[in-house]
Amino acid sequence: MVAVRETFFGSDRRYHVFTAIKYLTYLLLGxxxxxxxQEELLTLEHVALGELAPGQLVQAFSATVDTAAWVILLLLFELETSVxxxxQIRGGVRWALHGIRGLCYVFIVYAFFGYYGEVAPLHALIPYAGDPCALVGQDWSVMLNLDDFAxxxxxxCSDLAAPVYTLTDFSQVLASxxxxxxxxxxxWTDVVNAGVWILVVVxxxxxxxxxxxxxxxxxxxALNKVLKFVLYGLLFAAAAYWGVAGDFLDFWDAALWLFAFIFIELNVFEWQYESRQGRAVAAS
Known part of the structure; x- marks a missing residue:
């Protein structure tokens, strides 16, 4: 008879189901x-005014850099809390985990400032007093939403409701x-979301x-629970706003990240459960 391992989830079968869903979520985030x-490369066609400086690259690809760094960080947390x-988390392994994680934090914070840098160009504008339709055929674009151009x-052009503006930090772009x-x-939702995630990981x-x-x-x-309740509440609010605003990719990504970190939290619960079980066995 095969012994059934006792886990926080109640049985090995539940634990395996949890693990399968967890790794599927990680794959989707990748x-x-x-x-x-792809989205930011398309946006770059409308934003770039000449060659990008190194600092502008992070702003131009803030979501890509941010997501990549977070995926690596997520996998590191998975290693440390579950695998x-x-x-085993001693010596060189520990230093390697901390070193890679520290590098991820640098990119995550850098991406946060990249998100913040995306706000300013949306305020650099001049009113356009002419007929937008007069610009048809001259390689002008219209901003439909953030990172969404046509x-x-x-x-x-006839759908552009007044007032209409020319965005001076973009390459020939009009916006209502x-x-x-x-x-x-x-x-601003991007900025708040990125900042809150940094606090969550802290x-x-x-x-x-x-x-x-x-x-x-x-x-x-107890303190951790209160902090997480507030922080995750803000993240759920941001995800809900993206859903309402119609930005599906941001909504989808936010939902996946919430699922992913719920899995990390459950990893921690399992870890704490195993630690308590180990101490109980040692004390008996």
Whole structure:
């Protein structure tokens, strides 16, 4: 008879189902890196004014850089909270995990400033007093929403409701006041979302460090729960806004990340459960 391993999830079967769904989510997040890259390459056609400086590259590809760094960071958390035994997180392995994670944090913070940098161009504008349809056929574009552009043509030029603006930091782009305001809201949502995720990972990092050192007290757990409730609440609000605003890729990505970090949280619960079981066995 095969012994059934006792887990936080109640049985091995539930644990295997959890693991399968978890890794499927990680795979989908990896695919999102490619999707964001394609979206930002298309946006770059409308934004680039000459050659991009190194600092502008992060702004131009902030979502791609951010997502890639987060996926690597997620996999590192997966290693530390689920795959590797506590006894293995020592010496070179520990330093390697911390070093790669530190590099990811650099890119994540850099991407955060990239998101912030996307807000300013949406405020660099001059009113356009002429007839937008007069620009049809001259390689002008119209901003429909954040990172969403279309070539100006006879159909959409007449749909541009006044006031209409020329975005001076973009390459021949017009925007209506309504679409411009919607883009600004989405840009600020990107900034807030990125900032909150940084705070989430700080809280999780502290929790992991305390768990490894055996210093995760009841008071620390209670404080963590309150902080996570507030932070995850903000992230759910951002995801809901993307869903309402019609930005499917951002909504899809936000939903996947929430699922992914719920899995990491469950990893931590399983880790804590195994630690308690180990201490109970040692004490008996």
């Amino acid at each position: 695919i999102n890196i490619w999707l964001f890259l 590797l035994d506590d006894s 070539l100006l043509d006879a159909a959409n 006041g309504e679409s411009l305001q919607a883009a600004r809201w989405l840009a 809280v999780l990092e502290v929790e992991v460090r305390l768990q490894l050192r055996g210093g995760l007290t009841a008071a620390a757990l």
